[in-house]
Amino acid sequence: MDSRRLLRTSATALAAAGLILSGCTGGSDAAAPADPGTTRARAADRPSPAPEALKEFYGQKLAWRDCGTAGFQCATLRAPLDYAKPAGPEIRLAVSRVRASGPGTRIGSLLVNPGGPGGSAVDYLQGYAGVGYPEPVRARYDMVAVDPRGVARSEPVECLTGPEMDAYTQVDQTPDDQAETKALVASFQRFAEGCEKRTDEVLPHVSTVETARDMDILRAVLGDERLHYVGASYGTFLGATYAELFPGRVGRLVLDGAMDPSLSALDLNRDQTAGFETAFGAFAADCVARPDCPLGTGTPESAGEALKKFFRAADAAPVPTGESRLLGESLATTGVIAAMYDESAWPQLREALTRAIGGEGSALLALADSYYEREPDGSYTNLMFANAAVNCLDLPPAYQGPADAEKAVPSFEKASPVFGAGLAWAALNCTYWPAEATGRPHRITAEGAAPILVVGTTRDPATPYRWAESLADQLSSGTLLTYEGDGHTAYGRGSDCVDTAINTYLLEGTPPPAGKRCS
Structure with a gap:
């Protein structure tokens, strides 16, 4: 095996991400009306404005264009390479979206991330989420993805031929x-x-914290006061990190196949090893x-x-x-x-x-x-390179x-x-690793965040169920939804119970009751 903590959605979803490719038409950049009771928060609850040093990034306009996949648009988002030096070099991030199809009042943008770290969110959106998420969800959200810094189309980390x-x-x-x-x-x-x-210049700046800060710039540029998000696998750590940094900007967050941010690298690797043993036993x-x-x-x-x-x-x-x-x-x-x-x-x-x-x-x-992700011609995507780069920054070895x-x-x-x-x-x-780790294991509480839905699968190989239990317990507003089954992650894997609970939360903002279990 290669780098540990390769956390991503199931092989089925990843395989689908490469199949739906064809021409694409453009669309208006004008935002549809938002539901005043959801995306547009009450004045007293509105998040604080962007820091002065970052106003240029928060105020940018995305130039949407056709991107070669039917129904989808693409754009490039600018962010500081180093948030400690916002006037320094920039990094450019690939963004894609498909507009809300209607009917019904548009809620806002729904950002998706398939995990990894290193999985292409743009590929996941265009090949699966943007066409395969439940129709009522796609009707009321613009489905959006950004390849995280160092991943795929966003100035990718490169390591080996x-x-x-x-x-x-x-x-x-x-x-x-x-x-x-x-x-x-x-x-x-x-x-x-x-x-x-x-990848000398980018390598020290692909941490999860930096990617979460990029997501907040994207939220603002898309015109949303709060972030609505579905993160799978490693994407749950990214979503929880966002909630920790910006609790007042949390909208509806689904964290499916959850990681436990309080664990050391050694404990994460050992726990994941036990998860694979559980899956092999099944x-x-x-x-x-x-x-x-x-x-x-x-x-x-x-x-x-x-x-x-x-x-x-x-x-x-x-x-x-x-x-x-x-x-x-x-x-x-x-x-x-x-x-x-x-x-x-x-x-x-x-x-x-x-x-x-x-x-x-x-x-x-x-x-x-x-x-x-070895290609037929013998080349590799940058999945494994980005995976190591992010993991090795996020925690000490x-x-x-x-x-x-x-x-x-x-x-x-x-x-x-x-x-x-x-x-x-x-x-x-x-x-x-040549870049020193910038993260440390710690509990994430995200005090003041809106309700966050954490989803765990009892026989998940890559993100053991107890990680979901732990994260839901850490988050001050966390609710745990349990899927009693096999495989990695739960949403869209055949359980009507799971899908109904998540869809209701995304569409109405109401999480399932505490302790809800599905099979």
């Missing part, structure tokens, strides 16, 4: 001796050095009940042992894939974890494991490639060096007998 990234993803992440440990450390160092070389229970399960027809525990045996075999003798890249333990582990994000990928994983155990690894390699990682392996293996060792060593990546 395609061949360099291929080599990086194949490095053994369960070192058995000093030579393998040195090779793993060297791979993390080369990754960090590549990021510094290719997959394994389903698999062993089938006569063609490649991991046997015994128990979920015996299936885990069979998978570990396969990983060890792939470590000793990588599996051919029909191309120059071989399927070693690292890529095999990544392929399995990729399928944990969405239970609809379980049949694909069973087939891929059957073939890989039989000596043909191309299907499992394809799953790993989807996780890393989990370890000071490889000795710390080695000491942590037993606790990770306790959290996950199947994935623990590899994920313990993967958390070493930020140790060598």
